[in-house]
Amino acid sequence: MSLLVTIWSMIAAACGMLGLTQAFLWWHNRKRMEYPISMVMAFSAMAIPLLEMNVAFSADAAHHGQLMLWMNLTVATVLVSIVWALRMILPTARRWAAALITALWIVGICVNFLLPGNLTFSEILAVEPHMTRWGEQYFIATGTINPWKWTADLTVLLIPLYAIDGAWRARKINHFRQNRAIVWGIVLFVLISGPQAILLDMGLHQTPYAISLAFFFVILSFTWVLAQEAVRAGKLDEQIARTRRETERVIRLNMMGEVAATLAHEINQPLSAILGNAQAAEKFLARQDPDLDEIREILADIVRDDKRARDIITNLRRMLREDSSEDQMADLESVTHEVLDFMEHQLAQNDISAQLHAEKNLPPVCGGRVAIQQVLLNLILNAEHAIIEADAAQRVIEVRLSEKEGGSEIQVCDSGPGIAEEVREKLFEPFVTTKKRSLGMGLTVCRQIIENQGGRLTLKNQQSGGACFQVWLPACTL
């Protein structure tokens, strides 16, 4: 079995695999241009060993020359893509140098195809057989060196300078440390293959063409660096997702805090009435001649207040109960009612009237009740804050439910001052807020929640001035 054939085929296969790896990376990240460029580089590099192999076994001068034409083209493609891929990865590399190298190769390729012969030899005089040390026969052409060959030779000198210069200028930024494998790969490649090719062409040294081996290392280094980067990006994504989950949890806790404050106040009223009544009853009973009618009245009041406290708890529990599968289809009207019932007292305390306008026969929407209620609660709390902070004369929060575009829309509108144009779109971004004591995460999380349910959360100002938040959710067709 021929060792030359084995080595060249293996290099071709390896380059092909690396090309596929780059194609895979590109598929998952279409925006990064270094992936397709590296892919072209690897696939062109796959062609080189195959051409080298054929050249080495071709005894016919015309056929030999033909193969060399194509070999020069593939070498050009690989070198030009190395130069540009390096620039993508190492932005400190000089653009004009990359352009110069590309231009030199364009001239070279034009010469290669348009002038007689190829870029290496303008005329092949003879194809001579040689022997490897282990006794395999191969052929090398001799001929007149093309007067334009310097264009290609110059790039062999320029490319390592270009890479080293780029790396040197990047030494202060982290780029170099991450990408030095590529730079070393390029320098090594030129040191090995450049002199070999030049000496070979000048007829000073006899070996088969083997630049493909050096190319292989460059492509390996590119793939190595890019794959490493992809892995890092994946880890970063994971971290971001974790942070977002954590933030959502904090927001939820924060909102639970507000709910708890409301709840404490609500429960406190009946509790305080019950305590007062019970202690009054004790005193009345301690009298000589207790007035039993009075005691009866007191007991009735205690029972009524106890029921009132129970209703508050029941409301809250219904509102916060965990989603079960049957809850995946939510009736918007009842969901909204539950939230408004819960908020009613607090709103009344601040002189705010809440009005619900619901269309009849709204289609049920997909999504968890708790999720929708969480968003509604947040929007109503926001509206309340807006009205109180602006000390608005008219204190109304309107909640409208309507059917729209194959789903249902909830509008929460307040009679506050509205939201200034310049803040409006940024309002959904994290840490943007118009409130004095707020983290600015509420709406960000709300939008996330609604989008997770396949809906939209948008904002517009009313003609009367107040802000109007619109939640659209798709209808459920289970």
Place this chain on the structure above:
Amino acid sequence: MHTVTETVFIIDDDHSVRSSLSRLLRSEGIRNECFESAQAYEDRELHNGVGCILLDINMPGISGIELQARLLERGHDLPVVFLTGYGDVSSSVTALKRGALDYLTKPVDEADLLRAVRHALEFHRLVLAKTRVRDAIQARIDALTPREREVMLLLITGMPNKLVADRLQIAIKTAKVHRAHVMQKMAVRSVAELVHACHLAGIEPGAEFDR
């Protein structure tokens, strides 16, 4: 003589809380009246006996703090005991700074409530008594003629008749007559008592009468 009824005014928007507080006070024999809002209380005619206000901080419309400010503005002297649902530190500080007598958090225990209410009533009783004495003395002072007032002001600095006559450029005899009138109209038997009465009315030795 009118009978002084000690009354506690309960102002709370929550019906249950209101009636339970009312019962608790009634069980101790403390007269009380209930109001569902600050406005309802303001609509009532002024109470001129001993009393105090049990005031809920958190109410729709005029809040407890606002009512307290309005009453202060109008020179109301009923002491205020605040009731609140949850420990809101900033509003309690405001309330106490403006002279609220006490601050109770709901649910309030009977013993705390009664102690606060009794203390407030006692406080107002003292305030009223002081005011009544002051009003009586003021009435007597108002009955003096301008000349007699001048004489009185000099007397309470410790001047003998001769010096008073000198200062006012009148005869000693005339000064003595004025002095006798002052002592009689002010219902005092000695200069010491006169000084004390003037002190209660807010007049200190060396003061000038505004004519």
